[in-house]
Amino acid sequence: MEKTTDAHTSQWRIVDHDVIKPGTRGIVFNEPLIFENGKPGRTGCDIPQSEFPKRNLTAHFDPALLRHRVEGLAEVSEPEAVRHYTRLSQWNYGLDGGFYPLGSCTMKYNPKVNETVARLEGFTGLHPLQEPQTAQGALRVIYELERMLCEIVGMETASLQPAAGAQGELAGIMLVRAYHTEKGNPRKKIILPDSAHGTNPASAALCDYQSVPMQSGPDGLIDLAALEKLMDEETAALMLTNPNTLGIFEKNIKQVCEIVHKKGGLVYGDGANTNAIMGKTRFGDMGIDVCHLNLHKTFSTPHGGGGPGSGPVLAKGILAPYMPVPRVTLENGRYALDWNQPKSIGALTAYFGNFGVYLRAYAYILSMGPQGLNDVSDAAVLNANYILAKLKDHYHVPYNNTCMHECVLSDKLQQEHHVSTLDIAKALIDRGFHPPTIYFPLIVKGAMMIEPTETETMETMDMFIDSMREIAELAKTDPDAVTKSPTLAKVKRLDETQAARSPDLRHRS
Amino acid sequence: MECPDGLHYTKDHEWGLEEDGTLTVGITDYAQGELGDVVYVELPEVGTMLKAGEPFGVVESVKSVSDLYSPCSGEVLEINPDLESEPETVNSSPYDRGWMIKVAVSDPKELEKLLSAEKYLEFVNSLK
Numbered sequence: 001m002e003k004t005t006d007a008h009t010s011q012w013r014i015v016d017h018d019v020i021k022p023g024t025r026g027i028v029f030n031e032p033l034i035f036e037n038g039k040p041g042r043t044g045c046d047i048p049q050s051e052f053p054k055r056n057l058t059a060h061f062d063p064a065l066l067r068h069r070v071e072g073l074a075e076v077s078e079p080e081a082v083r084h085y086t087r088l089s090q091w092n093y094g095l096d097g098g099f100y101p102l103g104s105c106t107m108k109y110n111p112k113v114n115e116t117v118a119r120l121e122g123f124t125g126l127h128p129l130q131e132p133q134t135a136q137g138a139l140r141v142i143y144e145l146e147r148m149l150c151e152i153v154g155m156e157t158a159s160l161q162p163a164a165g166a167q168g169e170l171a172g173i174m175l176v177r178a179y180h181t182e183k184g185n186p187r188k189k190i191i192l193p194d195s196a197h198g199t200n201p202a203s204a205a206l207c208d209y210q211s212v213p214m215q216s217g218p219d220g221l222i223d224l225a226a227l228e229k230l231m232d233e234e235t236a237a238l239m240l241t242n243p244n245t246l247g248i249f250e251k252n253i254k255q256v257c258e259i260v261h262k263k264g265g266l267v268y269g270d271g272a273n274t275n276a277i278m279g280k281t282r283f284g285d286m287g288i289d290v291c292h293l294n295l296h297k298t299f300s301t302p303h304g305g306g307g308p309g310s311g312p313v314l315a316k317g318i319l320a321p322y323m324p325v326p327r328v329t330l331e332n333g334r335y336a337l338d339w340n341q342p343k344s345i346g347a348l349t350a351y352f353g354n355f356g357v358y359l360r361a362y363a364y365i366l367s368m369g370p371q372g373l374n375d376v377s378d379a380a381v382l383n384a385n386y387i388l389a390k391l392k393d394h395y396h397v398p399y400n401n402t403c404m405h406e407c408v409l410s411d412k413l414q415q416e417h418h419v420s421t422l423d424i425a426k427a428l429i430d431r432g433f434h435p436p437t438i439y440f441p442l443i444v445k446g447a448m449m450i451e452p453t454e455t456e457t458m459e460t461m462d463m464f465i466d467s468m469r470e471i472a473e474l475a476k477t478d479p480d481a482v483t484k485s486p487t488l489a490k491v492k493r494l495d496e497t498q499a500a501r502s503p504d505l506r507h508r509s
Numbered sequence: 510m511e512c513p514d515g516l517h518y519t520k521d522h523e524w525g526l527e528e529d530g531t532l533t534v535g536i537t538d539y540a541q542g543e544l545g546d547v548v549y550v551e552l553p554e555v556g557t558m559l560k561a562g563e564p565f566g567v568v569e570s571v572k573s574v575s576d577l578y579s580p581c582s583g584e585v586l587e588i589n590p591d592l593e594s595e596p597e598t599v600n601s602s603p604y605d606r607g608w609m610i611k612v613a614v615s616d617p618k619e620l621e622k623l624l625s626a627e628k629y630l631e632f633v634n635s636l637k
Contacts (some may be wrong), residue, residue: 440574496571500548501596 028490031087033507045078091490093434099460103406103437103449106275106297113367114300114360123359128351132336137336143328143361146312150291152365152373153271154284155314161264161353161482165272168311171324174345175290175315176266177207182343187236187265194439195245197270202423209236216443220246220399222256224416231263235300236290241270242286243277243404245441247384247449257287266290267271268416274298275453276381276405279374283314290315300360310357313364323423324348346381351496379454380405383461387450390465394472406451410444417476419482421446426493427474427485431467440503510633511538515606517620518629522579527620532581535608536568536599539565539633544570547599552588552609559583559612561619566598566609580623583615 028206057066076084093100118124126138147159150482162168173190190204191212201211209472214230215387217223222240230239238260243249250256257267260271270290275298283291295301296480297309315323325344326337388397388407390420398414411421425435425448437449452461486492512518517525517532522540523602525532541547549569552627559565564576597605614620622624624632 442573497546497548500546500569500571 005336029087031084032119034074034076034081034084035072035507037080037084037425038074040075042075042077042080044076044081068379098432098434099452099456099464100434101436101449101450101464102407102434103247105303105437106272106294106405106451106453107303107434108275108297108300108453109455110302110360111301111364114363117363118170118359120359123355126355128355131332133334136335138355138501139328139337141362142355143330143335145327145358145365148362148365149312150314152278153269153291153293154280154282154286155291155312155344156284156317157320157323158231158312158314159327159348160310160312160358161324161348162292162311162313163349163354164309165270165294165297165311166203167348168197168313168335169268169270170206171311171313171345171348172268172292172315173203173207173209173237173239174291175313175319175322176268177209178343178345179266179319180236183264189211189235191227191230191235191238193240193244194443195220195241196239197241197245197272200239200270201417204239215248218245220244220248221250222252224252224255224259227256227259231259231265233263233281235260235263235265235356237266237268239268239270241273242283243273244448245273246399246408246444247273247276247403247406248400249276249404251330253288261287265296267390270296273405276292276377278377279370280377284316290319295357295361300355300364301360303343308354308357310354310361311490326352376454377405380452383452384450386458387452387461391468394469395448395450398447405453406449408441408444409448409450411446411448414472414475414482417475417479419446419479423483423485424448424468424471424475427471427482428467429486430488433464433467510542511604511625512544512630512633514626516604517580518626519578519580519623520632523578525606525620525623527614528598530614530617531586531593532583532612532614532620533608534565534580534610534612535603536577537629538603541600541603541607544568544575545572546570547596549555550592550596550599552592555584555585555588557585559585561616562568577609578593579612581612581614581619582615583612586613587611 019411060509074081095107095109122137142160144370146160150156150158159171171241172279177186188210189212190209191214192200192204193214193216195216204211212235214226215223217226221244227238238256238507240250240256242253260267266289267287269286269288271283271291271293274293277297290313292313293299295312296303301310305476313324313504320342321341322345323341325347326339327341329336329338365373384403384405386400388403391409392401395409395414398408398410411424414420414424421438425438428435436451439447440449441447459497471482515526517527517536520606522537523534524537525534547568547570551567551569553559553565557565559579559582561580561582562578565579566577568575589607589608592609611616
């Protein structure tokens with residue numbers, strides 16, 4: 001196997017003439033669906049005999065509504081149930097298991113102290129319909145977290161309600177619409193750079209705005225002249241991400257905001273990439289009017305299947321009257337819920353959003369402190385640049401040779417050997433790494449977007465870099481070995497085309 | 510890459526074949542190659558009024574979801590019914606069985622603005 005000669009990587013490298021990689025083959029179980037396990041009548045516990053006489057249900061219900069047999073429920077013993085889910089969990093790959101460089105997703109490690117706080121009985125025992133005077137602690141967490149987030153991004157008002165980044169965006173654009181509507185004209189268009197997240201045009205469309213795409217300049221940044229040309233009195237807002245999806249900071253952001261403001265428009269900041277700039281600069285100071293944050297990215301709360309998301313919306317004071325209800329207020333030392341906001345866009349989620357997530361973010365912010373959050377961005381940017389510097393001679397770098405918290409590579413050099421980004425991603429699985437984000441951003445052909453985050457050690461990144469270099473070398477010498485990957489994974493290369501064309505969505509036909 | 514003469518082409522990689530005021534529209538061989546395996550094609554309803562340069566549908570491949578842009582303005586007369594069950598036809602026969610819609614051209618002048626096979630080839634080569 002190919003060996004590199006980097007001095008600092010030698011400490012973990014050579015054992016039995018092979019590279020140490022986290023990926024290997026261990027005991028991996030096959031596991032059928034739980035319904036296919038067990039036997040009829042088997043249970044995990046003793047159900048006591050009913051003390052009450054049996055009733056004839058047909059006397060009370062329409063017989064057509066009664067079932068005589070219950071079908072489809074799993075009948076398994078407790079160890080069978082435990083093993084079933086434990087085995088399935090072993091197929092899973094998560095942050096507690098390894099490196100997860102999924103660009104644009106900020107898959108940082110979630111500290112366990114967050115979990116301890118979220119499990120405090122005073123919080124887990126709360127009912128959302130409890131009277132506010134009996135839930136003062138929980139309301140305080142919401143109130144204070146709103147203030148903390150406002151301080152971090154330089155905004156004046158916040159609502160934690162949106163249950164995901166996309167809903168935070170939607171809320172933001174609803175605020176924009178409410179603002180313009182009250183001024184007499186909701187306007188028609190929203191400008192989006194071509195590097196925008198896919199959810200941006202969706203949010204615009206849901207608020208009945210037409211998306212106007214704007215081509216990035218040759219440096220991957222917003223082209224001021226193009227913006228000036230597109231911006232008019234019928235444009236409600238510009239939506240942008242800063243740093244943008246190429247991992248590049250929009251250095252002309254102040255001028256960008258001025259151009260939009262001059263025509264009466266607002267600027268929406270997609271906060272997906274906040275991990276790069278925390279403590280360094282603030283959306284509010286750049287001139288951005290409204291933004292969202294992803295607590296599940298920047299503030300170390302669980303992602304996707306690992307837990308509900310949370311995408312607070314934050315805005316300047318001009319948008320305060322339209323913020324979602326209920327507002328959490330503080331008067332004379334008492335927290336209360338205020339529903340009386342006649343201009344509000346309304347409630348976005350049942351009750352208060354994903355409260356358990358707030359607790360984790362609150363714990364994270366307090367445990368890190370201002371200096372800690374500032375250091376997060378330093379390390380996140382340094383790590384991404386380290387990976388970029390180590391890989392730039394092995395993979396094509398479509399834009400800058402420096403980046404913010406994530407770097408974008410492409411498969412241009414490997415294409416000569418008919419090895420694609422998808423193949424490289426699959427080959428990484430064999431080497432024990434979750435692949436990076438692939439084929440995004442769309443403006444880079446065959447993009448690989450790598451975001452190491454601040455929580456990885458140099459040793460882990462070196463292992464990843466070595467695997468990436470090894471794959472690049474293999475693409476030249478033995479391309480078939482790359483295109484056939486993964487070979488060690490539980491399931492080998494899936495036929496994505498067939499799965500999309502004729503999806504089989506049931507376990508029985 | 511195939512690029513037959515006699516068709517009109519757009520920079521968004523659609524082609525159009527004009528016959529008696531009706532334009533048959535599909536995507537080019539280059540487009541299908543770039544998209545990879547097409548898994549779904551969403552087309553407008555017959556009777557929809559299209560505007561030149563505006564999206565009329567969506568083509569989804571394993572890699573991406575892309576808008577389809579109409580080369581001309583006019584009413585949709587017919588859509589290719591086979592694409593719903595066999596979207597792969599777009600890959601195997603982009604200029605023939607993989608056609609997408611037929612449009613009653615409302616302004617023949619718009620067709621003059623479209624690219625010839627030669628100009629389209631030049632454009633594609635400039636992308637590489």
